[in-house]
Structures are given as C-alpha cells and as structure tokens.
Amino acid sequence: MARADGLFRSEALGGGLDLHLLRTKTFKTVAARLVLHADLDAGTAARALVPRVLQRGTRSFPDMRSLQSELDRRFGAGLSGNTGKMGERHLVEFSVDWLADKIAGRGLLVEMFDLLAEMLHEPATDPQGALREDYVLQERKVQADEAAAIFDDKGRYARHRLIEAMCKSEPYARPAIGRAQEILALDAAQVRRAHRRLIDRAPADLFIVGDVTWSQALRGARRLGLHSRSVPARLKRTRRGRAGRVRTVRERQPVGQGKLAMGFRTSVRLSHRLAPALAFMNALYGGTATGKLFKVVRERESLCYSIASRIEWTKGLLVVQAGIEPEKYAQARRLILRQLADLGAGRVSKDEMFYARQAIQHGLRSLVDSPRGLIEFALQRAVNGAPADLEGLKRSIDAVTVKDVTRAARTVKLDTVFFLTDEERR
Secondary structure, three states: OOEEEEOEEEEEEEOOEEEEEEEOOOOOEEEEEEEEEEEOOOOHHHHHHHHHHHOOOEOOOOOHHHHHHHHHHOOOOEEEEEEEEEOOEEEEEEEEEEEOHHHHOOOOHHHHHHHHHHHHHOEOEOOOOOEOHHHHHHHHHHHHHHHHHHHHOHHHHHHHHHHHHHOOOOHHHOOOOOOHHHHHOOOHHHHHHHHHHHHHHOOEEEEEEEOOOHHHHHHHHHOOOOOOOOOOOOOOOOOOOOOOOOEEEEEEEOOOOEEEEEEEEOOOOOOOOOHHHHHHHHHHHHHOOOOHHHHHHHHHOOOOOEEEEEEEOOOOEEEEEEEEOHHHHHHHHHHHHHHHHHHHOOOOOHHHHHHHHHHHHHHHHHHHHOHHHHHHHHHHHHHOOOOEOHHHHHHHHHHOOHHHHHHHHOOOEEEEEEEEEEOOOO
C-alpha cells in the first residue's frame, strides 16, 4: 500500500524494491535514481566496478558511442552509474533523466526505464556471454587510479587516514570504491558475479522526481524487473562505536601545510529527537562560515588556513578538518575542543543562534531547487529510517533552543586525532 513519506509517496513493490515518487511540475526534466544496497565488505571493490562497466554499453548499444547516440536521440537524456556509502551501507546507483512529456512532446518514461533495465540485465558481453574483458580492464585501471589518487589530495587523505584509524575494526573504514590493491586483483568473472548478486539479491530504492503520475511511476519501476525477485539479502545494521581513550596518530610527509583531522562520536541518529539540535550545533560549531571554528580559530586567532566540521549521520561521526602550520598543532587542537565545550556549556549568543538558523534554513530551502538534492535528502532519510519530511524538519529547526544545542553538544565525544605534518619539522 502506498504511503505518504513527507515529500515522497512511497510503496514497497516486492522483491526488496521500494518506489518513492515526488510529483512536481517545477522542473523541465524527470530524474530517477535506482539505489542498490549492500554491506561494506570484501566485495565492495568488485561491486563498485559494476556500474562503471555496465555504463560502457548494453546488448543493443554495445559501446559508449552508440549508447550516447541513442541518448542524444532522446533529446539529450542522461544515464549513468555511481557508487557511494552511507554508514556501513554500500550504495550502487544508476541515474536517469529525460525531458518531461510537456517539453519533449512525447512520453519518454517507458523508453528510459527499458534502457536502464537493459543496462542492468543485458550489459555488453563477449560472444561467450561474459562481460567484455577490455571494458573491465579499462575501468579497473581508472578505479584503481582514483583509489590511489587520494594520496595526492592531502585534505582527503587526512580524512581517509582518520577514518582508517578511528574505525580500524569496523566496516566503515573501507572506501566506497575499495582499495587500489583490491581493485587491481579483480577479473571479469568476479565483476560478473558481483553484478549478478546485486541484480538478484540487493534491496533497492527507486526515487523519481518530476511530472510523473503514480501509475506511470509504477509502470516504469516494474519494467526494471526487480519487484519479482525472491527474498533479498538482509543487510547488517551500521555499528556505532563509543568514544574511548583518545587516540592520536601523527604521520610525516613533505607537505607545505599541516592537515589536522579530529574524529568525534555521537549517539544521536537522524531519527533521534535531538537530530535537529545536533544539526544546529554543527552549524554553530564549524558547519558554516559563521560557526565558532571559523570565527574564533581561523579569523580571531589565525591558527588555521581553513577549518570546517561535518556530520556523518548514519555512522554517528562528526569530523573537524583544518589546514594549519605544524607548530600551531597543540594550540589549534586545544581551541577546537574549547569551542565544543562552550557549546556544551550553552555559551551561545543570540546572533550566533540567528545566523546558524538562517544558514540551515537556507540549505533546506535550496534542496527543492534540484531533483538531485531532493533525491539525496530522501535517500539519506530512507537509509536512516526517518521520513523525508522537509517541512517538518524546517519547523524542528525553528524550534531548537540553546538548551537543545547544549544537550546535543554533550553527546559529541572526541575519539581519534590524525595529524599530517612536514617530515622536516620537529
């Protein structure tokens, strides 16, 4: 039975496939995203390679040129694959977009879902029915290069190393595309097996945003052939560890700027009553340009070149990252923690509350400006068991008080610190 889930109308169609539709005439296009869910585990690298290989071609359009030509014929429609993670959930995604009927002058929904279904079930193969080895080898190299390239982006590298240290015994430490050595060890047969497991067993969500009726959405969803599968795989729940004794990891490299990453844990989930307060607390802390980290640590004390904080809701983490002079490490660390302590003590001005509330509400309002933002919002809420109720969330943010912020801040505990510094400095 269909249900109203905030912005979206949703229904479980069977076979582990849930359909979510937001009907709106705001956009000139219709956007759909199919998300296949799996656990972050030893199969992550192979699964991440699947959408890369599948988007190289299908049975009817066996190479990128012919596939792109077909999309161009459909008024420049789009079809692509991607991989990500939320908590310890591995997400393999396929996105399609096309012109709305009133703009195109004809209905494209069935055509686009048929093309997506062909990509899922009938990818380009060799004469023996195996995935084309040349496609697998080419995409394997690209994916391995991406995994290795994190070393060259020192900010991303610092966050990566922080998560590795902080979640050493937890699946969350695994990158969404796998590690370079894992990727390079893959062959076409392993990727094909990962592909079949995804299609046959992975729970899935299909999000559609645009001028589409519920009956049209159902028709499109059923053409994907996922609703009639046997019982899908059961996924593990993301583990949320508790902060213990603080661990500090220092690494030396020839870098011009020290990279500080501090990982905190919180017990507040996205579906928790304190979730709006935690979002507000992060805006006050370092999630906006008016936050305490930016105003105090960067501007007033000049201790860093850049600084920000971000919440990973599904895993229950808050990460602060800063670029600093190596000799300012101790001072910067101490002041970063002091700002959190101030929030836990309720030391927040009316102006700080006003600007934080304004920034959050602006971010929520901007979600409706793009189908991608709306789908991302709904996906995050679905993974975390919370309704995609944007208006309700806005009201909750408006109701947050300093006392709520204080309660939320007190759930945030430092767990691990990673510092990348110049190997020549002592």
